[in-house]
Amino acid sequence: MQSYDQVNFAGRPVPGRRRVLMSAYACGPGMGSEPGAGWAFAEAAARHSDVWVITRRRFEPQIRAALAADPALASRLHPVYLDLPNWCLRLKKQHRDVYWYYPLWQRLVGQKALELHREVQFDVAHHVTFASDWMPCGLTALPAAVPLVWGPVGGASYVPVRLLHWLGLRGALIELGRRAVTETFRRIFADRMARRAHLVVGLNEDVRRRFADAPAVVVEPNAVVEAGQVAVVRSGPPSRVRTAVFVGRLVSWKGTRLAVDALSHPAAGNWRLEFIGSGPDRRWIEAEAARRGLADRVSCRGQLPREDVLKALADADAMLFPTLHDSAPWAVAEACAAGLPVICVDLAGPPVFVRRTSDGSSHIVDVGPGMPARLAAALRDTGASPRPAPSSRWSSSRIPMLLDAWYGQAGQVPANRIAAGYVTSDAAEVTGLVPNVS
Template sequence: MQQVHPRVLISAYACGPGDEPEAAAGWAFARAAARSHRVHVITRHRFAPAVDAALARDPELARNLTVEYLDLSERLLARKRRSSDVYWYYVLWQRALARRAAELHDAAPFDVGHHVTFANDWLPCGLARVPNLPVVWGPVGGATVVPLNLVRWLGLRGAANELLRGVLTAPLRAAWGDTAARRAAVVVAQNETVARRFRRTGHVVVEPNAALDDLSEHVLPARAQAADADGSDPRPLRAVFVGRLLGLKGGRLAIEALARTPGWELHVYGDGYDRSTLVRLAGRRGVTDRVVFHGHRPRAEVLDAVAGCDAMLFPSMHDQAGWAAAEASALGRPVICLPLGGVPLMAGVNARLARVDGDVVGHLAARLAEAATTPGTPSDRWSTSRLPDVVERLYGTARSGSPAAEASTV
């Protein structure tokens, strides 16, 4: 008798192979689901070339994975000019997605619906409007809040952005996020903070959207701590900071910590509005010769830099997942971080947590100094190979529950 595979409808605003983390996560979840399910993905046209090429190369995957492309009208697309326009466009896209998903579900019912990307818990979930469809919502995140004693490290612009983000997203999370969570058979949270926020609404699990392919090609020989011929000072140890240079990423904290940690240099990969401020701060702290700003670089180059470093210094105050920390951990590098958001979870066994009370800079500096003698261990915790089992459990839980029959509103 021919095996009947459960049918899964995946909503993925971003989905396709490549270096974009959000799209790569959507593609990894879709591929994992297609191992033992008939999967229908709805995403956007911009991912069609990469997706179509990948399916053409893998006929076995193509047998179980159908990808449909959905965009709004050209008139609305033309209005999507700034990066912030993604939010209103996404809300409207979810409405269109809900209509299309309902049509597909009416024509040939699905066993499970899975909302994979965008990973924001304060934006709507179109699948939640489809009646009689068990929904897995997530991974989603966004509920992390910066502790008050760290606000000064955000800078004026960063603090203003954080205040505005909180004012805008809190009511939207209550309206859209809580509604989606109540409707969902399973809520998948990016980190424990988000899980606590939604746990009262139903079944919640923690599983970040990290999906790392094999990084072995980037593994470099261990850096030798070689002393000079006369036994004097060894060459500097190397820390890396990877991320956009925004206040919430903790660049100020990283440079202040470096200034208190002799024998280390910091290589900064990324760009953003805070770069000029960080350059001036390095000058004021007398560490200009120990901080190198590389700007935005190709992912392969950044991975090589991480593989060749002695530690990642990443005191982010807000990352929901933090793929850079997962990549550093996969490459066996210790990650000096704060116990906030998803970075400690992503760093896993290689997390070196600095307390957020008292002298935060001093705590970070101490952890960085310790990393000189306590190297990390390569970890495959966030490998794409884990995802087939992850989605099997999520979909099994969703199908065994009693999903709400009434659709929610977006």
């Protein structure tokens, strides 16, 4: 094996420092969602390791500026830009084109990973983005001796059949089609990747359950909300009429119809609801609110600049977000950072944020008959409670310690691939890994 001290591939390697190869399809400093998560994990890994991150050239200007502003980081974080040929890029015109472009890009990642490994001899590999558990991972091309951390990934959350009526006919058909396609690809790609990975990081409990046979599993959302990023000072005194906000795309699987129904129940009689976002359900929301006599209490504010969204979170009394299969919605983490109580249903990602952050003012509503009435009751109870303190649980400061624990755990998985997984417990959720006996 080539000595790390002799490597001159990029930067100045430090003897004894862990060498990490990271794959981040999206990796953009100062950006949100997937690009922001990709950068946050790459930067955090560089706190204690030398990191090579494979990403796309579209993020080069932002990465170059960030590294120029931080020479110490630049000495430990080495971007490797990778794109398909220009003719492929020209064909990639619409959002859905990512579903053919991304697998091809991952194949290229596998080739580049082998090339880099011959130069550097990595100690661990980490697939960060896409956070999708049914798409391929190019880092599986590396030798099996290189510990692989896969995630955070999600997608194994589906709307229960008994709740499909909340999606409308078109939404239900789309959800059934999504389930069929993603489960097929999950069997083709993901099950093999989970067996190859030394550690699977799931965005929520659905991922842990789906890949329970993987050598090891932890649950951690990829949201990054810095302390102080969300203003928490109200612009005015609280009103007798309480305000709940819904932040996200206006599509039925995010629970828009459940939210409107909840406002029609007497328990939510002194609440108004603001939808922030755009999407095909806006017309339905406005028409249904008028039909139910809620036009003066339900409003759609459309897509807002980020600063206006954060102000809305600061001014609101609660977030009503009864999504039915969001893997790890950042809006919920932002609400927690603003000290805003969250009301959600016990599905997919939001309960992870609430259980690890809440002081009891938030509410997780059980799935089943009567959900709108129970959401309304949760609004009533929330309105009677003081606003909780802002939470820093989801800031980037948690990630270096997480990665150090994950990389150490991945390196300890024995060759015979023990069947018992590992999950984070409530008592040791940051670095504690406990046997999965559930």
